[in-house]
Amino acid sequence: MKITFIFYLIFCFNFSAMAFTLNNSEAITFAQDEVSVNVARGNCSHIGMNESEILRIVADAVDQYWNRVPTSRLKLRAGSVLDLSTTDYSNGSICLSGTACEPNPDLAVSNGVLITCNHLAANFSSSGVLAVTVPNNISGKTIIGSLIMINDQSANPFVSKSRDEKIAIIAHELGHSFGLGHSKVTDSLMYYSTVKMRTSLGYDDFRGITYLYPKEQPITCGTIQDQSLGPNNLLLNWLGLLIGLFIMIFLNYQLRYLKLRPRF
Ligand SMILES: [Zn+2]
Structure with a gap:
């Protein structure tokens, strides 16, 4: 979870600075x-x-x-x-x-x-x-x-x-x-x-x-949505992000309360 989260954030924030190339023009x-x-x-x-x-x-x-x-x-x-x-x-x-x-x-x-x-x-x-x-x-x-x-x-x-x-x-x-x-x-x-x-x-x-080969993630970064995919997709993505963050914060507090080392 931790590794996935970190790599996903890195990928999101650096998407505009790609140095890799593709085999073909697309x-x-x-x-x-x-x-x-x-x-x-x-x-x-x-x-x-x-x-x-x-x-x-x-x-x-x-x-x-x-x-x-x-x-x-x-x-x-x-x-x-x-x-x-x-x-x-x-x-x-x-x-x-x-x-x-x-x-x-x-x-x-x-x-x-x-x-x-x-x-x-x-x-x-x-x-x-x-x-x-x-x-x-x-x-x-x-x-x-x-x-x-x-x-x-x-x-x-x-x-x-x-x-x-x-x-x-x-x-x-x-x-x-x-x-x-x-x-x-x-x-x-x-x-x-x-x-x-x-x-x-x-x-x-x-x-x-x-x-x-992007793997579906529970959160989304700053992408623009295609309207044809449905008007509620963007809202659902942000809702998923908020729920995910809330769960992580909640678990962090719970683990601290139990005097266990947080995992996130
Ligand atoms: Zn080569």
Whole structure:
């Protein structure tokens, strides 16, 4: 409660100072609140780990980073290893040729996030690129599926990273997979470059995921209401805020009276 309340207040008061960016010119998001992250079988040759270890890294990445945001409704889950032998994810181009990245429909992911290894040099703009991600199956403003390609060329930079760094790299790519672009803030997970010894999200990452996947809260900040939602919504929101504050103050006094340490 305390943590949620604090993060929500921070988000409300700093909403106008966003430094995170979106993958697209507008917000595109998964429709569901729970998204599985699966791994394609049989494509990794040069990154020093198999699909099961990638899944364990995914589990650590979501626990350590994105699933810790109390103001976001999105929950990422490590899924399973999938046999997708009819599609060559190991050597396919993530984008159609051209200046802008138009996702390759031949590699479209039908549901959630798919991680694969890939060794096609054209997918990685330089040998230093660790991985690349595209939400490659979109319907309107809804992401159906996203594809993460780990650089699996024989001289890839991913293989020499520590396990903690690999967790941070996968977490960064997961940020792209659900709609975030790069942040200008250097201590953000979504900063374009890796940051040594990173172990948690930055403040800007919290704001980014909360912007895309806001969790309903019992209080409201200074937003303007759409009249079409109903004339009483604003009044009800303020009423909810007052009731919430009254309950918190009441409980504080009660706990003090009982000589217990207040929790709020
Ligand atoms: Zn990136």
